[in-house]
Amino acid sequence: MGKAIEISDLKKSFGNIQALRDLDLVVEENEIYGFLGPNGAGKTTTINILLDFIKPSDGEVKLLGHDSRRESFEIKRKIGFLPERISLYDRLTGKRQLEFVKKTKGADVDLDGLLERVGLEGEGDKKTGKYSKGMKQRLGLAISLIGEPELLILDEPTTGLDPHGKRMVRDIIKEENKRGATIFFSTHILEQAEKISDRVGIIRGGELIAEGTMEELREQVGAESYLRIETDKRPNIDSIEKLEGIKEIEVMGNEIKVKVEENMSFSDFFGYLESQDVKILGFETENSSLEDLFAILTRE
Amino acid sequence: MKTSKVWAIAKKEFRDHIRNRWIIALTFIFVVLTIAASYLTGGKAGEELFGRLQGTVSTLLSISSILIPLIAIMLGYSTISGEGENGALPLVLSYPITRGEVLVGKFLGLSLVLIASIAFGFGLGGIVIAVFAGIENTTPYMVFILLSILLGGIYLSLSIFFSAVCKKRSTSIGAGILIFFWSMIYGTIVFGIYLSTGGTLEQLMGSESTLPGWMWKSIVVSPMDMHGTSAMQAFGLEKAFGYAMDVPSYLNLEFLVVIQLLWFLIPAILAYFFFKRRDL
Structure with missing residues (x-):
C-alpha cells in the first residue's frame, strides 16, 4: 500500500520562533490518522505546508506520491480540505458557493444530496452570512467532500459543532474512509482522536512525540x-x-x-x-x- | 490558464461584490450626482461658465474622478490581504486552481463590477444629457466612459497590488487611502512647487499658459490628472491640473492613454509576482 502523506525532517521557523522541528510523519493510504496536539503545537502550520500555503524552511513533504511544492496542483486535484476557521463569502448563498467549488474542481456532484449529507437540507438558498457557526462548519465540510477526494485534510473538523454535529463529522469520516479515502485530521481534543482514528500522532512544540494506535500510546506512557x-x-x-x-x-x-x-x-x-x-x-x-x-x- | 476556472472565480467575485453594500452605496451616490450634474449643467441652456459642454464635462469629471477610484479601491484592497487573513483565499487555493487563474479571475470579476457601476452612473447621466442637450456629443461621451473605465482599472490594479503586497487587511486599506490621497493632492503639490519656484497665477490663468516643461512631464505620475486631461481632450477641450490651459502637443489623447495603460498593467503584473510568492 502506498503512502498518503510522507513528511520527513520538516522544519519551519517564523522569525526566531521554531514552529516545526524535524517533524517526521507517515500516513498510510486508506488510514484515519488523528493529528493530536495542544493549541500552538504546530498542527495548522503542518497542514499549511501540506497544502503549499506556506513554504517549509527545510525538509520534504509528499502527498499521494507528489512533492508538496512542485506538484501542488496535482495534489489539489485529489484532496479535500477543511480549514480550522472556515471563512465563506457571506454575501453568497451556500449552494452558490458549493457550485463554485464544483466548477473549480471540475467535479460531478449532486449538491442537494451533499447539503443533506451534512445536515443542511433546505438551507442551500440562504446567504452564508445568515448561517450560524455550526452551519458554516457543515458547509465547509461539504466543500471538502466535493470531488470524492483521495485524501481529506480536516483541520479541527468538529469546531463549533454540537454533539450531533460532532457525531455527523465522525460518521462522514468513517463513510469516506470506507469509500477508500485517507483521512488526516487535526484536533486538540484527545477524545475526538480516540473515537475514530486508526492511528494517532501527538505533536508538541513542533515535534511528533508519540505515535501509534491508542493502545500503543497507552503502553508507551505506561x-x-x-x-x-x-x-x-x-x-x-x-x-x-x-x-x-x-x-x-x-x-x-x-x-x-x-x-x-x-x-x-x-x-x-x-x-x-x-x-x-x-x-x-x-x-x-x-x-x-x-x-x-x-x-x-x-x-x- | 484554464478559461473555465478563471470564469468561475470571476463570476464568484462579481456575484459577491455586486452585493457589497459599500459598492452599492457609492454607485448610488455616483448615479444621483451624475444625473444632477447632467441636468444642471447640460440641461440648462444659457448658463455658460466655461461653455456648456466644458461645464458638464468638468462637473462629471470632478464627480467621477473621485468616486470611480474610491469604488475601485473598495473593490480591490482586501481581495488578497483580507481574504488571506480570514481564510477564504487559502480555501480557494486548496482547489485545483493556480494563483494566476485566481488573480486573473479576480481582476475580471472586480472589473465587471466596476464597469457595471460606471455604466449605471454614466448611462443614466448620458440619458439625461441626451434628453436635455441632444446627442451630438455621443462619441466623445463614449470615449469619456471608456477613459473612466480605464481610470477605475488603474485604481483597481493598484489596490490589488497593495492587497498582494500587504500582509494585513488594515495595512492594505492604509495603502489604498494613501494612493487616493496622493492622487487628490497631486495637483496642489505641483502648483505649490510651481508657485514657490517663481511661477505666478497670471501665467496659469491666461489662455497662453507658460507652464514649465517639468510640470507637464510630471503629469505621468498622477493617473487622476492624466485621466482629467485625456477626458477633456476627448471632448476637444484643453484643461489640465484642474485649470483651462493649452496642453503641450505631445500630451495628446493617445499618449496619455498609453501611459494610463501602463499604470494599469504594471501594478497588475507586480501583483502577480507578489501573490505567487506570498505565504498564506
Whole structure:
C-alpha cells in the first residue's frame, strides 16, 4: 500500500520562533490518522505546508506520491480540505458557493444530496452570512467532500459543532474512509482522536512525540489501571503490596483502591483476599482517563 | 490558464461584490450626482461658465474622478490581504486552481463590477444629457466612459497590488487611502512647487499658459490628472491640473492613454509576482 502523506525532517521557523522541528510523519493510504496536539503545537502550520500555503524552511513533504511544492496542483486535484476557521463569502448563498467549488474542481456532484449529507437540507438558498457557526462548519465540510477526494485534510473538523454535529463529522469520516479515502485530521481534543482514528500522532512544540494506535500510546506512557473493591471488612494490606503487578494501595474504610499495572491478572489478588476471609461485595476497574494520558504526553 | 476556472472565480467575485453594500452605496451616490450634474449643467441652456459642454464635462469629471477610484479601491484592497487573513483565499487555493487563474479571475470579476457601476452612473447621466442637450456629443461621451473605465482599472490594479503586497487587511486599506490621497493632492503639490519656484497665477490663468516643461512631464505620475486631461481632450477641450490651459502637443489623447495603460498593467503584473510568492 502506498503512502498518503510522507513528511520527513520538516522544519519551519517564523522569525526566531521554531514552529516545526524535524517533524517526521507517515500516513498510510486508506488510514484515519488523528493529528493530536495542544493549541500552538504546530498542527495548522503542518497542514499549511501540506497544502503549499506556506513554504517549509527545510525538509520534504509528499502527498499521494507528489512533492508538496512542485506538484501542488496535482495534489489539489485529489484532496479535500477543511480549514480550522472556515471563512465563506457571506454575501453568497451556500449552494452558490458549493457550485463554485464544483466548477473549480471540475467535479460531478449532486449538491442537494451533499447539503443533506451534512445536515443542511433546505438551507442551500440562504446567504452564508445568515448561517450560524455550526452551519458554516457543515458547509465547509461539504466543500471538502466535493470531488470524492483521495485524501481529506480536516483541520479541527468538529469546531463549533454540537454533539450531533460532532457525531455527523465522525460518521462522514468513517463513510469516506470506507469509500477508500485517507483521512488526516487535526484536533486538540484527545477524545475526538480516540473515537475514530486508526492511528494517532501527538505533536508538541513542533515535534511528533508519540505515535501509534491508542493502545500503543497507552503502553508507551505506561498508563495504569485502578481497581476499586468494596469489601465487608478491612483487609490486612501489608502483604498485598508484595503481589506482582500492584503498585500502590489505598484503603478507605471498607473500600480498597489499588493501582495496578495494565493487563495484570486480578485473580491472584482476589484469591489473596479470599484467603484472608474478606468478602468482596463489589468491584470496578478504571483506566487512567484519556485526558490524563494526553496531559502526561503534552506536559511541558 | 484554464478559461473555465478563471470564469468561475470571476463570476464568484462579481456575484459577491455586486452585493457589497459599500459598492452599492457609492454607485448610488455616483448615479444621483451624475444625473444632477447632467441636468444642471447640460440641461440648462444659457448658463455658460466655461461653455456648456466644458461645464458638464468638468462637473462629471470632478464627480467621477473621485468616486470611480474610491469604488475601485473598495473593490480591490482586501481581495488578497483580507481574504488571506480570514481564510477564504487559502480555501480557494486548496482547489485545483493556480494563483494566476485566481488573480486573473479576480481582476475580471472586480472589473465587471466596476464597469457595471460606471455604466449605471454614466448611462443614466448620458440619458439625461441626451434628453436635455441632444446627442451630438455621443462619441466623445463614449470615449469619456471608456477613459473612466480605464481610470477605475488603474485604481483597481493598484489596490490589488497593495492587497498582494500587504500582509494585513488594515495595512492594505492604509495603502489604498494613501494612493487616493496622493492622487487628490497631486495637483496642489505641483502648483505649490510651481508657485514657490517663481511661477505666478497670471501665467496659469491666461489662455497662453507658460507652464514649465517639468510640470507637464510630471503629469505621468498622477493617473487622476492624466485621466482629467485625456477626458477633456476627448471632448476637444484643453484643461489640465484642474485649470483651462493649452496642453503641450505631445500630451495628446493617445499618449496619455498609453501611459494610463501602463499604470494599469504594471501594478497588475507586480501583483502577480507578489501573490505567487506570498505565504498564506
